[in-house]
Amino acid sequence: MVKLFLVRHGQSQWNLENRFTGWQNIDITVLGQQEARQAGKALMNESIDIAFTSTLIRAQHTLQIILEEIGKPNIPIIVDAALNERSYGNLEGLNKDETAEKYGVEQVHIWRRSFDVAPPGGESLKDTYDRVIPYFENFIQPELDAGKNVLIVAHGNSLRALIMYLEHLTPAQILEREIATGDPITYQWDHNNKII
Template structure:
């Protein structure tokens, strides 16, 4: 029996549109983001996927995405668990800055290091490594056991919290995962075996 784990990065947020470092700030979806989330629900509905539980962060853009997906597959009242462990990476002093302005302020090379290194955090913030250190224990203690029980699980979260999960699932190095781009509102469907190993992976891209 294959077990389904579906990961979805939230739809475009207002701060994505404005090219701002968002982190733990809490903007909602744009009109495009709403459309992306609805489209994700349609794709999953076309595959006749139904879930036993959903997980999301405490941030509204992920929760809104999750809610729209569940409405789209006819499961609006599904058990949904929100936890800070699934929040986006905290960008610290970069939070709220336009990415171009940040390059001007700190230098293009330094901002590139903060964004694209695995273990060097921006001032006051998290690296992808420290993000993974809070995401993965939660995944292993709360989410994975439900998948291994045979439940279909949806996780609607953020680019970097999902990178941490993908790194673990696919056995990627820090350098490999930092280069992985995740489009907004695109479901990644994993079929796992009884040990949590990937049997099949499908990215539901248009």
């Protein structure tokens, strides 16, 4: 049975500092490195043929640690911005609590948790979905259809968009889904392009 593995990068420095990170290239913390190693241990007995990740260092560093942990540092790795985190635009780098004080808790909640409302200068989850899913269909799904086990190491919102697609979730359902850092999610892929 073909498998698809999804991993959100380990804790980043700005996760730790409660900042909007988005497309900023912030690396993982010591805890994030530990989470990546734990993800590798969880995937130790799985066969992984190819990996996909974003252009951001926190995802790439997490992937590197996972592959070292499972003893497969040389499998093909495809890097693409289509898998980048959702852009938070003008909010990137700002502390989330301070932003809530400035713009109001309700407005920040809408920016963070609505499906189709983007923060100033940034992307909504719908915008993220609209770049992640065509990339998945054109570049990742063919690898699964060819019988390869695929690992994707990316970000909370790019993975949330993909999970919405794979599980046929509504916007309301996906907004309630939390994705823990460094905790692998495994799907089985059948030959009718369906998740089991």
